[in-house]
Amino acid sequence: MMARMMNFCSHCGQPVALAIPPGDHLPRFLCKACGVIHYENPKLVVGCVPELDGRILICKRAIEPRRGYWTIPAGFMENDETLQQAAARECQEEALADVEIGSLLVVAHVLSARQVHVFFRAHLPTPSFGAGPESLEVDLVKPADIPWSDIAFPSTEFALRRYLEDRAAGAEQHHFATLERRL
Numbered sequence: 001m002m003a004r005m006m007n008f009c010s011h012c013g014q015p016v017a018l019a020i021p022p023g024d025h026l027p028r029f030l031c032k033a034c035g036v037i038h039y040e041n042p043k044l045v046v047g048c049v050p051e052l053d054g055r056i057l058i059c060k061r062a063i064e065p066r067r068g069y070w071t072i073p074a075g076f077m078e079n080d081e082t083l084q085q086a087a088a089r090e091c092q093e094e095a096l097a098d099v100e101i102g103s104l105l106v107v108a109h110v111l112s113a114r115q116v117h118v119f120f121r122a123h124l125p126t127p128s129f130g131a132g133p134e135s136l137e138v139d140l141v142k143p144a145d146i147p148w149s150d151i152a153f154p155s156t157e158f159a160l161r162r163y164l165e166d167r168a169a170g171a172e173q174h175h176f177a178t179l180e181r182r183l
């Protein structure tokens with residue numbers, strides 16, 4: 001896959017060129033003016049499956065990609081937070097819900113999007129939630145009412161299905177997967 005385009009050095013403003021640095025094995029954007037090598041690494045997307053009394057909190061996306069499709073609260077991890085803090089923060093932002101983050105559920109490699117998606121189980125202590133700015137609608141649904149044909153991302157579906165299977169089996173396993181960007 002081609003690297004994301006970069007024209008100018010974010011460190012000194014001079015033009016950069018794509019080349020393999022000495023001792024490296026992949027092309028990087030190099031700045032000849034200041035010597036900085038601009039590494040690009042996968043981004044972490046972190047989320048959770050919030051549950052209250054057997055019902056799951058899901059969000060209808062108000063933003064692209066996949067606007068209008070349903071997902072579970074998730075988003076890009078920030079600096080200076082743990083995975084669990086990121087998952088809880090995203091749930092607060094997208095679903096206005098304060099959750100208790102539980103065990104690790106899914107690690108999904110989405111190579112084509114250059115992302116790693118990490119999902120946790122979560123407990124919603126009270127039925128208090130609402131649509132944050134990135135959600136059109138938030139709903140607490142029974143597993144039978146999950147809108148499988150309108151799920152936003154393969155990793156969302158994977159996390160929900162593994163969650164429900166484990167729950168039915170009385171287990172809390174974690175699951176690794178390599179998924180495409182979209183089904």
Ligand SMILES: [Zn+2]
Nearest residue numbers: 009012031034
């Ligand atoms: Zn530079």
